[in-house]
């Protein structure tokens with residue numbers, strides 16, 4: 117089934133959405149993106165878009181950093197996104213890629229005096245980390261600090277750092293990288309946040325630990341506290357704690373909640389999905405598909 121794209125203020129077939137070779141953002145990474153999931157619910161014949169507004173709030177926050185002024189509110193962006201999903205009509209899980217980018221076809225390293233534009237398209241996309249138990253390696257690449265490129269924004273250019281880490285991990289025989297910050301504390305995966313279970317508590321790096329404050333991370337923290345009464349610690353995490361934790365999992369819009377079975381060739385817990393991870397994963401899977409009445413405010417029907 118062909119996909120469509122909202123591009124230059126119109127919905128066009130995806131293959132017709134083309135930018136020129138001089139477009140500023142291609143050369144300098146001067147763009148911001150989001151990743152949003154639309155989860156197909158076969159029983160309800162509906163696609164539920166998960167936490168749509170939160171994604172666009174984050175996009176617009178990043179736009180301020182890059183001095184991108186879009187002529188759209190969060191509500192406009194949500195509306196456009198729903199329209200393009202409807203037009204594409206997929207009846208399977210989809211991934212949406214919104215992009216706010218410096219669109220002027222002009223070379224020169226800067227943020228000022230450049231036009232910006234916005235596009236968004238859906239594509240069918242199943243599992244991102246296509247493993248039941250992820251094997252991770254700590255990366256030799258470190259997350260940029262806040263005074264390099266703020267890692268709390270999805271600036272396109274920063275993702276070269278993530279790509280270096282991901283490819284290093286794959287070429288070393290792992291499924292995913294775990295990146296540290298410049299202070300040696302644990303930060304996050306190349307496209308996911310990380311959680312550990314330590315002595316019954318859920319532990320995750322804090323926002324100041326050079327992470328993207330993930331929307332899935334926020335979802336899991338909320339569920340852990342409200343549904344399972346778990347204590348959650350957002351704090352600096354030492355590398356050594358990765359190896360002594362009882363459970364570990366990664367969270368992200370693309371990766372959902374993926375259990376980690378091994379880190380640096382050391383088995384996590386007993387090498388199987390742990391009980392805390394399992395219950396969070398199961399509840400999360402129901403919620404994102406629009407099957408949990410309590411959390412329907414997070415799910416926007418698109419069709």
Ligand SMILES: Cc1ncc(COP(=O)(O)O)c(C=O)c1O
Pocket residue numbers: 151278304305306307308309327328329330331332333367368369370
């Ligand atoms: C570097 C990084 N960390 C964490 C995440 C998880 O964020 P979210 O749950 O909002 O998708 C992502 C994915 O967007 C990411 O790219």
